[in-house]
Amino acid sequence: MVVLLRHKPMKMEQLEIMKCRAGVGSAELNELDNLKLGWEGEGEMDAMIDCRVRGRNCVHFKDYRFAVNQAGGDGKIVRSSSEVQIDNVLIAGDRIFTFEVKKYNFDLIYGDEVWTYTNGEKFKNLMQQVSRQNDAFRHLLKKSGAGMDVYSCLVLINPAQTIYSLPYGKNILVHSAVGKFLDRIVRDNHYSYDRLAGFLESRRLAKSMYDAPVNVGVDELRGGVFCEVCYMELERVHRNQYRCSSCERDYDLLSVTPRLIAELKILNEGWKLSSYLISKYSGNLVSHSYIRTQKRLGNIDY
Ligand SMILES: [Zn+2]
Structure with missing residues (x-):
């Protein structure tokens, strides 16, 4: 099957x-x-x-x-x-x-x-x-x-x-x-x-040839961390923990960071990602040094 x-x-x-x-x-x-x-x-x-x-x-x-x-x-x-x-x-x-x-x-x-x-x-x-x-x-x-x-x-x-x-x-x-x-x-x-x-x-196409990047620059987007299930903005409950009040689901830093990267790639695969850009996209909730460290540890990739 x-x-x-x-x-x-x-x-x-x-x-x-x-x-x-x-x-x-x-x-x-x-x-x-x-x-x-x-x-x-x-x-x-x-x-x-x-x-x-x-x-x-x-x-x-x-x-x-x-x-x-x-x-x-x-x-x-x-x-x-x-x-x-x-x-x-x-x-x-x-x-x-x-x-x-x-x-x-x-x-x-x-x-x-x-x-x-x-x-x-x-x-x-x-x-x-x-x-x-x-x-x-x-x-x-x-x-x-x-x-x-x-x-x-x-x-x-x-x-x-x-x-x-x-x-x-x-x-x-x-x-x-x-x-x-x-x-x-x-x-x-x-x-x-x-x-x-x-x-x-x-013969399967992984990507549709009709998919296209969004028509805005990354600078025009509001920073923040959002729920990947319902897209509500997450609340920071601890230094290392975020909560979606709608899904009643908790996310730690290491799960919100790959989501930020995934979002950026969904919007425009051509954007050149850096720890600074991802941090800014998070609304500075995830620091660029944390992002760099996690990349070095092999926990995230961009
Ligand atoms: Zn949610």
Whole structure:
């Protein structure tokens, strides 16, 4: 069984950090809300899959991202490539499934082409992304030598959402159908997929080519130490101890320091980090000499 951790989307982390340290506009707040909702939905789907594949001989890839070459107009492969990201790839019962998870807090009316909001305004063609993923993924599998078929589903995970005019048998699972579908398909694999999983791992993109550094200088950011779970500012309770009053969680100096470095890297990997810069970013709560010492001891790296 291969179950890998799902990372928070980089854009979501950037916006959360920017919200604490620089303030963000309403469009960005809106984007953050959507990303958070999507992230929540993915976590809910993970929980539903995880509990069914536990102890079974299945393979589950979360956030599987790979590069695809785009053919030029003349049919030749051109250098520019794009990427495809699939929320879940599940190999179970010797079949391959992909699940694209959407969590929306509004109702929709199904359409063969374009879906609409209940007020009649156009939303988008939700199945287009799923069929594009399916094409690209089947193409990738062919290269691995495994010419397996792929069953791709759109999952609308919010139980409070209603989809009107949804026809049966369209590879679309609303919340009440997901569990039943998984109960039906999650079976042990009888063949080994180690080689295929290895191939997929080798083609996996660790970083999205759409991730970009934030549009501010490091000097424009407010110094301080924030909770890595809920992004609340931490309170200093002792010289060496910080507390998130929202999570009721304590952090010591040696756990807040790597987080500061991780934040800086999430915001802009190109920033040149020094003990002075990290100390300033901490709002001078972590001294530069402490940072230097911990680096020398091999406890942190930047
Ligand atoms: Zn917290």
